[in-house]
Amino acid sequence: MVSVINTVDTSHEDMIHDAQMDYYGTRLATCSSDRSVKIFDVRNGGQILIADLRGHEGPVWQVAWAHPMYGNILASCSYDRKVIIWKEENGTWEKTHEHMGHDSSVNSVCWAPHDYGLILACGSSDGAISLLTYTGLGQWEVKKISNAHTIGCNAVSWAPAVVPGSLIDQPSGQKPSYIKKFASGGCDNLIKLWKEEEDGQWKEEQKLEAHSDWVRDVAWAPSIGLPTSTIASCSQDGRVFIWTCDDASGNTWSPKLLHKFNDVVWHVSWSITANILAVSGGDNKVTLWKESVDGQWVCISDVNKGQGSVSTSITEGQQNEQ
């Protein structure tokens, strides 16, 4: 039984494009075509507007919270080709960095696992992916992968950090060496896996081909301690694939079709323990999927937008579960 426990009135003046909970589920960030990014405190079923951030000059497509150990940091990306990083300093939210290295709309931002440091990946319609690394004292280092996807890159998603075996033996003060990887999806119908080489450059490690139209979203599943890696991808072609890789070398990825929808599938996302995949499609629904015992993916719930007359008040009677 699924129930609405809170409804936040964002007062955005235009379409909302993204909403993200912070790490603890206490704060909510939203962004909209009205060019603003808003932050709400949603503890205990309440909604208090904490910040109304202006700075973008076009619709804002996505927001992403950084890991709390770095403080309260939020990234946003927009049609205006900018990526802005906002930070809460002494109780107020301010712009702490602006990245203008793209020639076209920036569609997706994703923070790397906190173990790697403070690193942000950004995917843009100019086909490039840029990686911003915080190096201290307000400085951000930029690495750019040009032509990552022809026509444009729509989504980026980091692989979970794998603890290297030698972590315990590291001399004190030294940072352990992780193998950093992330996945990207683009208008070339491909999903690409990228790996950071020892010299700090990013190299394309794998190409995953199965979609017949633009890849709209990719989501790398959190690690649950099994040796397999799992990625979900969705596309304009209405398909959602689950890619799994079993071997330790990470070379063979096999796709399994989750479902073929009747319309574009825009967004996929894993729950924090990776046992449920949520899929949002053009059919006005969010569906939840789980893997069953025989390896088939089963839809366990439909979350549907309400049909009926325009209404701004939510009463008990309108919440309806079958």
Added chain:
Amino acid sequence: MEELDGEPTVTLIPGVNSQKKQMCFDWGPGEMLVCETSFSKKEKSEMVPGCPYIHIIRKDIDVYCKILRKLFNESHGIFVGLQRIEEELTGKSRKAQLVRVSKNYRSVIRACMEEMHQLATGPLLLHLLDWVRLHVCEVDSLSADVLGSENPSKHKDFWKLVTVLVLQGRLDEARQMLSKEADASPSSAGMCRVLGDLMRTMPVLSPGNTQTLTELELKWQHWHEECERHLQDGTFASSPHLEALCKIMLGDEAALLEEKELLSNWYHFLVTRLLYSHPTVKPMDLHRYAQSSLDVFLGGESNTEPLDNILLAAFEFDIHQVIKECSTALSNWWFVAHLTDLLDHCKLLQSHNLYFGSNMREFLLLEYASGLFAHHSLWQLGVDYFDYCPELGRVSLELHIERIPLSTEQKALKVLRVCEQRQMTEQVRSICKILAMKAVRNNRLGSALSWSIRAKDAAFATLVSDRFLRDYCERGCFSDLDLIDNLGPAMMLSDRLTFLGKYREFHRLYGEKRFVDAAALLLSLMTSQIAPRSFWMTLLTDALPLLEQKQVIFSAEQTYELMRCLEDLTSGRLVHGEPDAQQLQDDDIETTKVEMLRIGLARNLARSIIKEGSLEGS
């Protein structure tokens, strides 16, 4: 759980009807966000304003019901106790223990139901025990009512009470009621006595009874016939109440159905029916009687409810079906998780292999425990449940525990203790780092330092130590002296931290006027390379007062060392490019300091040489 027999549940989110809009969403740690959006990105804004609402949705909101919290807490204790039985007992004593666990669960449920019953409002979340509420709790209060009145047998509900007691097979209590009626109304005393005798003599199979089933059957047949005879003879003809009771005791279906309201549901009807017509029913026949009871009672009026399906499955001893039905019908995982766990311990469950958890028990426990983590204090119960899930319990705990908001220091400490007890070093490090960073941002350096020590995070300890040292340079004193003074072996965590500790020790020695020791320590800080280069000037400046003491503190050897350090330092400082005004001013100060040091060192050298060269002791 392999196939879904029905369509997945559709949850409608109240919102604006539209053709072109979709729903975007995000996972929170325990919930989901949904809102209306349009994914096809258009640059121009739409003429029609979108829906500005974001809905936060969650399943298992029952976790937040206050009454259930008590249930969760108490059942948690029983659960943990059950897991530990495994290790200790075998055979008969084990079986007895398992039965006791079941009874404990039942009594906890009953206590919860009683509390719920007292609340007139609120949904009944555990429908399965509806009859406990109605037939135990309600009867008790009815009984108290009637017996408490002046003339119990004249109470308006008297016969209702007696009937209910008979329906529930509580014949001793029914007999006591009848004796009150006999006392109050002599005319019916004879009849009451007869009926009372019948009640007393009804053969029952009780534990400790050595008779066989066949013997019991025989006895019961005789008793049944005796009741029938009384009915035929019209013994109770003048009291419709007593006659009705006799018919019930004969298992007369029509008489039972007369009392539909008191029975209130088909499974009570089933039990009463079996009690008075087939007392020796065999388990394998149960489901037949169950099905027919359901049909007769409902009379084809209403459809079966999910609860009915659960019970029918239970009467067929189809455990998997029971679990399946429960999972779909009930609103949270509490019942089905505990039930499955108990059944597993009784070895009644053949496991299926599921991807999430190696067997069904673990799958259900994981679901239940995950739900608990959404609650600000019940998460602590969830920890134990994860502990007893051997396959995915640990990793699930790791993922969930990091997401607990660390709103207070006590909460943070609780969470850390849980992680430390389980050697979850990554989580400890991550949580301590978050707290350390927060402390640094709020300028609580002592707190930051202790968190980084607890996290065994050398890099961060270095960072905080640097801040301490910088603070000292700016303000001339240390904060959080207590902490630094009592670092102990933790000092070894990072070089910078060691330096901080030792440097503070130097100041202490100086304060205690143990100048020689202080001097030796100061020198060693530089020569052992523990002190960062950037700090050497400060150290040398600290040496000045020691150089200017009346007595000679630094030996000649030590003075040479100091001089070497100074030259080392100054030779490394070359000015690059054009110095600006500030730099010149700084340079000025530097130069003065260096000069003062050189003079001081030279003087000390002279004095120490003389002292060491002369013949006196000391």
